[in-house]
Amino acid sequence: MSIPANKLSVVALGGVNEIGKNMYVVQYGDEIIVIDCGSKFPDESLLGIDLIVPDITYLLENRNKVKALVVTHGHEDHIGGIPYILKQLNMPVYGTRLTLGLIEGKLKEHGLLRDTKTHLIHSDSRISLGSMTLSFFSTNHSIPDCLGIAFHTPEGTIVHTGDFKFDLTPVNNQYADIHKMADLGKNGVLALLSESTNAERPGFTPSERRVGEHIEEAFAKATQKIFVSTFASNVHRLQQIIDATHKTDRKISLLGRSMVNVVNIATNLGYLNIPEGMLIDPAEVNDYEPHRIVVLCTGSQGEPMAALSRLAASSHRQIEVHRGDTVILAATPIPGNERSVARIVDNFYELGAKVIYGSGTVTGMHVSGHASQEELKLMLTLMKPKYFIPIHGEYRMLHQHRLLAEAVGVEKDNIFILKNGDVVEIQNQSARLARKIQTGNTLVDGLGIGDVGNVVLRDRKHLSEDGILIVVVTLSKAESKIISGPDIISRGFVYVRESEGLLEEVNRITTSEVQKLLLEEINQWSTYKQSIKESIGRFLFAKTKRRPMILPIIIQI
């Protein structure tokens, strides 16, 4: 499959009609540039699956055309798929310092560092890849060093915003390139791809500084140990926590692998400034008075294995939460995580801690990293695009973003809500939804990439609900009789001890089915299996209203 030369195409391989696994393609003629390569977590229906990454069949079929992977920022939904995808398709990776720092950590873990070519870029870089030139602009987001990308092509300019908000009082003075955005718009943007995460939210997202003020206030009030949990990647927030630690003359200790990892990378690259001697080892925490301690940890989303959960369950090896300590959840629970977070809050209250939790809007301990409606309108107004493609969001978010675009004057017919795989082609300044390429979810389970599919998942679902009942019968070919069994083995169905009568009956039914078929001189084993399955299934459903997986095994000697 190939796109005719001199056509400009835009495709989402992931990231529309979903939150997560962002991956977009800009193609001009025979030149493909990939933007981002994210992962997402499976929902509860994908039993046992660890991660989802985009299906890159299209890129594999066009592997010689792929010029580069350009990464907007270092969040998992933009970089989490990189090691899995690079195993299938090697391509040079472009990113800013922090972004590359985080990517390189992953590559190392997967043994890919040596074979991957990385290119450091910054907001003033200009890179030429065939007939396209890429320029960049800084944006504000909940991780430093974020870029928007402008693709200058012979057909016109395509802008991809990356993730953004407008923080007019950013921490560390990391201002967004608002003048560059205005210039892009002035010079003409053919198509804008803009993120839609908060398109349902009215108003203007508050500045990250607001969180710093609330943290300082809470630190000033605390009389004992302070535990703060937030997203490790929110380096600006980490800096504000460190600043508040400094102001209250405390030491800080880090818990959680990703927290230690990000703090190391960010400190080494100069994004995080920790005063000499402030950082202490978890083992040293108990050497200090409680009012001298801050513990900064992962697990703000209630992840059961993370540091915060272990602290709440009093199962951390080195550190305990005591009556009177303060626990701050500097994060709003992401939909789906509320119950796990609530369980942690319950536990901390039981330990006698003061807990600051709940929506960041109320506590002031969290602000979003994404643009609300007024900011999305501001971006659209700055860029004045002819065509608009809302990206990075579920359908209702894309829909609301469309309404915002219409409100600021984008032509209704010039807005494309895509499904993953939909190709928008632009030729002679005119865009249309042209066709669809293969894409979708690639499931990662342990070391397997894409080796678990619907059949396996359906079996897991079935097993998870009612368990399995295995029936083994050994038959003598010569004598046409049962010589061993039936043996009944059940897992995840019922307690064997409490259900002896039930399983004896299963045994009896199996024997009588097999003997009947032997008498009829049937020797297709599939008939035996089917017949055992059906008769036992009927019997068990009548008795228990459950439908375990029934697996007859017939051995003939």
Added chain:
Amino acid sequence: MSIPANKLSVVALGGVNEIGKNMYVVQYGDEIIVIDCGSKFPDESLLGIDLIVPDITYLLENRNKVKALVVTHGHEDHIGGIPYILKQLNMPVYGTRLTLGLIEGKLKEHGLLRDTKTHLIHSDSRISLGSMTLSFFSTNHSIPDCLGIAFHTPEGTIVHTGDFKFDLTPVNNQYADIHKMADLGKNGVLALLSESTNAERPGFTPSERRVGEHIEEAFAKATQKIFVSTFASNVHRLQQIIDATHKTDRKISLLGRSMVNVVNIATNLGYLNIPEGMLIDPAEVNDYEPHRIVVLCTGSQGEPMAALSRLAASSHRQIEVHRGDTVILAATPIPGNERSVARIVDNFYELGAKVIYGSGTVTGMHVSGHASQEELKLMLTLMKPKYFIPIHGEYRMLHQHRLLAEAVGVEKDNIFILKNGDVVEIQNQSARLARKIQTGNTLVDGLGIGDVGNVVLRDRKHLSEDGILIVVVTLSKAESKIISGPDIISRGFVYVRESEGLLEEVNRITTSEVQKLLLEEINQWSTYKQSIKESIGRFLFAKTKRRPMILPIIIQI
């Protein structure tokens, strides 16, 4: 186990440190009165479980002392356990008309109606059960006919609020008995048990009338079909939807079993007033102009099998949602349900509908049925209890409720936060946490009550994550050799087709393990099984980072 005479005790058998399965016991000497008998839904860790009901071991051990089950109102978390519990312990059931109506529906379904004695009560009833007299007071809540209960005992008065809010402008003029509450307080309340659902929420919960106003407004604007989804049991809201239907000269049709059921019961008992000829069959909907139609349906929490989900997926047999139709979700998603609800909203937008969704605080389409902080303080102020036991809530809610009680003057040491099973004993006007009785979760799976426990659940969890690998080997006792197999069967682990090499290797490992043990003349089959399990487990984890359940089956002939 028995409680000495003349002691007054209060126990929660369910409902504290959780939302759901409310069941409380008030005991004076040898007389036990049970309050409510709820169920709750399992969380995602209880694979395959349908329902959870309280463990009533204590009641079964004292079955001759149990005088009555008094039910405060007809919500599932207060009545859902009744059919399962009555199968174990028959007791007379007391409730108001609507409450009994809903209970009787359940009893019928479970074939228990004939053997259960029910007693109709109302807010002015006084019933004497041994040395206790019970009086009642009406409360406002999201279902009509709710009662609070006062237990007048020789030791003093215990008040149980049931679920409540203070709605000062209630629909259908169903006022709460605020003067009775004041009288109880004036005459002295020894201990108050008050619900804590919204103890984290500041302010005063808005009146249900507010929802009616917003519904009317949305109905007036709609130009085509209107779909409204809400909790079937919220009869006041149903009435307001019917009133708005009447005002806009539409017909109404009901979708969903529980909606049809509640509307029938409530209409028959006079709680719901539907104008003659307004109600039409779903099959008739298409006979009317779209602007003449309202569809009232279940599924506002995103339940996948409910009517709303089917409409969103365009898979309802009789009714379709078209471009321009209006869909109103008159319910706030309960934590844990956000993602399923969001999926439905996405689907309706894709169909081109206008969708009113999200938090009721924003849309005005939902108000809580539970008292917020100011109302909880009002209840505490009216009752002026000596002792206070916050009930009906998770730990953090009970904790916040305690702080509210302290704020209005209840002695700190007179407040008891209980765990299920904790017994508060009161003697000579003095209360103490005396001891603990057995209680907990009884799991309902299909027809089985309590026959699924930890081992079965652990197996289901294991099976759900990595599936199962069954290895069957048949040995000849006489010849000490393998005569059939190994046969490898996998379910929920990997695609067999794509993993032939892997399974061949499993086969090879099994053969070599078995032959080695045969050579060593070991004939304990458990050794064979253990050895196969370990060597295959090690191999598969190294190759796949997965740990399927490995089930070796050795057959000897």
